Amino acid sequence: MARWEPNARGRLRDAAMDLYAERGYEQTTVADIAERAGLTARTFFRHFADKREVLFGGSLQLEELMVAAAEAVPADAPPMRAVIAALEATAEPLGQDQPHSRRRQALITATPELQERELIKLATLSAALGAALRRRGVPEPEASLAAETGIAVFRVAWERWLDAGEERPLADVIREAVGRFETLVAAA
């Protein structure tokens, strides 16, 4: 007989998602979340750095995934090829649960505080990708430029995939965005 119910972290995450969806992010207190999970607010902060972080769990794995994909590209390929490979690698894990992603994104879009957190996660991603490029021998500022550009394309593709009418798999939307980006830049 365990002293506590198992998976406190998961329970906190679920409780937070539910309450944020029910009443909105700002109308939910950490005490509310903890109570629904059968814990105390103090314990919430032992599992998550702050009230927002509960929504951004997998960002480290995503980073590792993108870096690994970039590193798997042949060393003599141009930098943008490695970046595109990194973007395409995200489609597999991120493209699974579109309804959940839509709910989550609606929440973020409605809450400036959460947008800030999402942006810094993307910036971290960009930095990691830039570092991976530099390890491939790409000099500055090309490495940062390629990484930032790639994340920008990803951001647009992601937003588009979450659009109401969109039904294609994420991988297709990303590839389309990359294609449109290339012709856009070629036109100038």
Place this chain on the structure above:
Amino acid sequence: MARWEPNARGRLRDAAMDLYAERGYEQTTVADIAERAGLTARTFFRHFADKREVLFGGSLQLEELMVAAAEAVPADAPPMRAVIAALEATAEPLGQDQPHSRRRQALITATPELQERELIKLATLSAALGAALRRRGVPEPEASLAAETGIAVFRVAWERWLDAGEERPLADVIREAVGRFETLVAAA
């Protein structure tokens, strides 16, 4: 004889900058800032939405400037031309006080909370630029793609301009970044 010293907002901004530089952002309380400015914390929050906002004063003017520059480009020019014009327009106001910009950026770089705020300002910029492109008749996703890409290039140029060794004017650094970006993309 005025009841209060004039320019409360400016005094608060200066006091905040000084204290943030002296002790760091987190070690400075709003009460500290207000006291140095000869005001109360409550008054601080009447002038600035929160403790971070005091560092991001001119972002609205910057947005208007970029939008205006994009709109001034001939309507038949390709979208990326308008974006590049918007970037170049920022050089005039932003490229003036390099030492101040360096101090400010060092503060931001050292403080995640401030990075978040800076990122959302840049995202707002990107959104405004995208909207300006759409008004020029650029469809989605090209408009967002061009705007995001432009802001990404700007970000890299700005960072580079603040690098220790860098002595060229901001306009030159931006133009170089644009050039490198174009050859980078052409290579893939």
Place this chain on the structure above:
DNA sequence: ACGGTGATGACACGCTGTGACATCGAAGGA
């Protein structure tokens, strides 16, 4: 002279996030 206006002060309050210490079941060794 007088009433309205607008910036500020004063005060109370809820919420976030942290430090310090207590609690207690689980796991493992003698």
Place this chain on the structure above:
DNA sequence: TCCTTCGATGTCACAGCGTGTCATCACCGT
């Protein structure tokens, strides 16, 4: 079996952020 250590949680106190509300009072127009 007993004892110790360990780790997750609870409890309490607290500083700081940001907001609502009401009071104050010089200034300004009439």
